[in-house]
Amino acid sequence: xxxxxxxxxVVGLSPLYRRVEDRILKDLAAGQWRSGEPIxxxxxxxxxxxxxxxxxxxxxxELVARQILxxxxxxxxxxxxxxxxxxxFYFFRVVARDGxxxxxxxxxxxxxxxxxxxxQAAALRIPRGAPILRFRNRLAIEGRALILDRIAVPQSLxxxxxxxxxxxxxxxxxxxxxxxxxxxVIRASERLHARTCARETARALGLAADTPILEIRRIAYxxxxxxxxxxxxxxxxxxxxxxxxxxxxAGT
Amino acid sequence: xxxxxxxxxVVGLSPLYRRVEDRILKDLAAGQWRSGEPIxxxxxxxxxxxxxxxxxxxxxxELVARQILxxxxxxxxxxxxxxxxxxxFYFFRVVARDGxxxxxxxxxxxxxxxxxxxxQAAALRIPRGAPILRFRNRLAIEGRALILDRIAVPQSLxxxxxxxxxxxxxxxxxxxxxxxxxxxVIRASERLHARTCARETARALGLAADTPILEIRRIAYxxxxxxxxxxxxxxxxxxxxxxxxxxxxAGT
DNA sequence: TTCGATTTGTTCGTATGTATT
DNA sequence: TAATACATACGAACAAATCGA
Numbered sequence: 150x151x152x153x154x155x156x157x158x159v160v161g162l163s164p165l166y167r168r169v170e171d172r173i174l175k176d177l178a179a180g181q182w183r184s185g186e187p188i189x190x191x192x193x194x195x196x197x198x199x200x201x202x203x204x205x206x207x208x209x210x211e212l213v214a215r216q217i218l219x220x221x222x223x224x225x226x227x228x229x230x231x232x233x234x235x236x237x238f239y240f241f242r243v244v245a246r247d248g249x250x251x252x253x254x255x256x257x258x259x260x261x262x263x264x265x266x267x268x269q270a271a272a273l274r275i276p277r278g279a280p281i282l283r284f285r286n287r288l289a290i291e292g293r294a295l296i297l298d299r300i301a302v303p304q305s306l307x308x309x310x311x312x313x314x315x316x317x318x319x320x321x322x323x324x325x326x327x328x329x330x331x332x333x334v335i336r337a338s339e340r341l342h343a344r345t346c347a348r349e350t351a352r353a354l355g356l357a358a359d360t361p362i363l364e365i366r367r368i369a370y371x372x373x374x375x376x377x378x379x380x381x382x383x384x385x386x387x388x389x390x391x392x393x394x395x396x397x398x399a400g401t
Numbered sequence: 402x403x404x405x406x407x408x409x410x411v412v413g414l415s416p417l418y419r420r421v422e423d424r425i426l427k428d429l430a431a432g433q434w435r436s437g438e439p440i441x442x443x444x445x446x447x448x449x450x451x452x453x454x455x456x457x458x459x460x461x462x463e464l465v466a467r468q469i470l471x472x473x474x475x476x477x478x479x480x481x482x483x484x485x486x487x488x489x490f491y492f493f494r495v496v497a498r499d500g501x502x503x504x505x506x507x508x509x510x511x512x513x514x515x516x517x518x519x520x521q522a523a524a525l526r527i528p529r530g531a532p533i534l535r536f537r538n539r540l541a542i543e544g545r546a547l548i549l550d551r552i553a554v555p556q557s558l559x560x561x562x563x564x565x566x567x568x569x570x571x572x573x574x575x576x577x578x579x580x581x582x583x584x585x586v587i588r589a590s591e592r593l594h595a596r597t598c599a600r601e602t603a604r605a606l607g608l609a610a611d612t613p614i615l616e617i618r619r620i621a622y623x624x625x626x627x628x629x630x631x632x633x634x635x636x637x638x639x640x641x642x643x644x645x646x647x648x649x650x651a652g653t
Numbered sequence: 654t655t656c657g658a659t660t661t662g663t664t665c666g667t668a669t670g671t672a673t674t
Numbered sequence: 675t676a677a678t679a680c681a682t683a684c685g686a687a688c689a690a691a692t693c694g695a
Contacts, residue, residue: 164663190679201665206680214466216648222680223672240647246594336648342498342638343595343613361595361613366642386594390618393645395492396468396588416682442660453684458661474661475691 169198169208177217177228177333178372184327187225188218217335217372231334236321240337240369242392243296243384250392253288253296255322258353260284260312262304269301272368272379280304284315286322287353290389297353297383306332306377323369332377337369341391350383363391421450421460429469429480429585430624436579439477440470469587469624483586488573492589492621494644495548495636502644505540505548507574510605512536512564514556521553524620524631532556536567538574539605542641549605549635558584558629575621584629589621593643602635615643 173188182188191209195202209226212218216239219227229235237252244250263283270277281301288296300322302310307330318325326332346354346362356362363386369378384391425440434440443461447454461478464470468491472478481487489504496502515535522529533553540548552574554562559582570577578584598606598614608614615638621630636643 166663192679203666204664207663220680221673223674223678225673225679244592246592336646339645339647340498340642341593341615341645342642343615343636344638345613359611361597363593363595363615384595386596390592390594393591393593394588395591418682444660455685456683459682472661473691475659475693477660477692 165200166204166207166211169194169200169205170211172198173208173212174217174372180331182228183331184228184333185230187227190225215335217333229333229335231321231323231327233320233324236323240323240334243290243389244392245290246388246390251290253290256287256289257312257316258285258287258297260315263301265301265303269379272366273301273303273376275303275305282307282310284312285353294354295385295389297350299381301379302377306330326377333371334369334377335371337367339365339367341365346383354383354385356385360385360387362386365391417452418456418459418463421446421452421457422463424450425460425464426469426624432583434480435583436480436585437482439479442477467587469585481585481587483573483575483579485572485576488575492575492586495542495641496644497542498640498642503542505542508539508541509564509568510537510539510549512567515553517553517555521631524618525553525555525628527555527557534559534562536564537605546606547637547641549602551633553631554629558582578629585623586621586629587623589619591617591619593617598635606635606637608637612637612639614638617643 173194176182188194189197191202191205194205198205209218209220213220213226216229216235219229221227233252237250241250241253243253261283263281264278265273265275265281267277269275269281270279273281275281280303282304283299283301286298286300287294288298307326310330314329315322315325323334326334342364343361344364345359346356348358350356350362351358351360354362363384365380365382365384367378367380367382368376369380371377425446428434440446441449443454443457446457450457461470461472465472465478468481468487470478471481485504489502493502493505495505513535515533516530517525517527517533519529521527521533522531525533527533532555534556535551535553538550538552539546540550559578562582566581567574567577575586578586594616595613596616597611598608600610602608602614603610603612606614615636617632617634617636619630619632619634620628621632623629
């Protein structure tokens with residue numbers, strides 16, 4: 150098999166380093182290397198793709214910036230892992246109003262199979278009525294129930310996912326997606342608004358019926374912008390805030 | 402004057418490219434080059450700092466990633482400008498629930514001098530009671546009043562800023578900070594929560610007294626993490642969302 | 654309009670340093 | 675210690691975009 154990306158004398162449309170980047174991403178999406186595993190050394194990749202090592206480095210630089218890969222001097226370059234820390238500091242943005250970020254505890258409230266409603270179908274880019282898995286999760290910080298998550302995922306992506314697996318997962322949900330199903334959540338888009346909480350939410354979080362809450366609709370994506378999860382979170386923000394830094398690491 | 406950052410044969414503590422980066426940042430903070438102006442060409446900087454052009458490029462790469470500089474092939478490298486687009490797509494995250502981002506129109510409601518209350522003092526890192534300027538701004542999208550901003554800035558940073566200047570500004574507020582006072586807002590941290598709207602907000606936005614609204618507390622920073630503005634926004638999110646992408650450009 | 658000078662963008666290669674195994 | 679892998683730094687050559695003569 151010829152892995153070379155450049156053909157002598159002929160110039161491609163996009164820069165070489167971007168084609169290398171795409172190629173690595175494609176292998177990643179194909180499950181060529183699993184999370185936490187090292188990808189081949191820069192010199193190896195340079196040979197395989199028949200480009201200079203500088204070009205490989207530039208491609209990897211971009212993937213590291215996107216938090217898809219992680220470099221370790223002297224050890225190698227690894228597929229990013231969604232460990233506790235990453236999930237918490239990257240995808241979990243709720244923090245006490247005047248305090249430090251605490252680890253939330255999670256409690257599975259319900260689990261069922263179902264069919265995608267229009268909103269879920271649109272978010273997950275699957276047909277209406279396609280089989281999905283639904284579950285509800287309650288998060289507490291320092292013993293206080295604060296967040297109710299309603300999560301929907303396509304059944305096709307998570308074969309065999311059941312209530313026991315979810316309940317007994319050792320770490321975060323995204324960590325489970327990764328270790329059990331090989332699905333890496335690498336980005337998410339969220340839409341937030343304020344609303345009064347519904348009865349169900351009020352009951353789950355112990356709130357009065359008209360309490361204003363923060364509702365977050367999140368679509369989580371894997372490689373190639375494939376949506377893998379749709380989640381609606383209801384957050385009691387009476388004593389907590391949703392944190393967002395603009396321009397800290399460029400872009401968002 | 403000797404601008405060299407490296408001394409022959411001696412290695413510094415931090416990498417050379419980072420020292421170059423810091424040096425450029427320092428010149429930027431000192432107002433050496435104003436927004437929109439080009440910085441010297443890479444070859445010039447390489448000579449000035451007595452490093453290779455590759456090292457200068459790496460330093461500039463980081464500043465470009467942080468959106469502090471902008472490169473244009475064939476023209477040069479420029480200090481980032483807060484034009485309409487940047488302010489809108491970078492710092493303004495409110496969008497119609499089922500639609501595209503629209504340009505908001507702004508209306509100055511009030512302007513006054515005052516003294517920093519404890520929250521403002523803490524956010525702006527100035528003493529309590531230090532002189533500040535306060536103003537309120539109402540933003541509308543497609544003719545509908547949606548957002549009430551209460552803004553506080555230290556008087557010391559904005560000498561001569563008055564109501565007329567604010568009212569007649571041609572573009573965004575951050576654009577005014579930049580063109581009139583040489584202050585560049587390069588990042589911001591925001592804390593969001595849901596609450597019922599206060600009487601004043603209800604009046605300004607034409608809402609019922611108990612409508613749930615999204616409150617955003619933003620601290621805007623210039624170079625060297627110096628806070629320059631404290632802003633509390635009240636957003637009517639009945640038909641609009643606050644948009645946030647996690648992991649799109651790495652980091653946030 | 655053409656041409657040349659300037660500036661950043663891309664790609665290559667080499668040498669050396671530092672961390673890990 | 676030796677081998678391996680990434681990190682830093684240097685520089686060359688050419689491409690592509692821009693701008694002014």
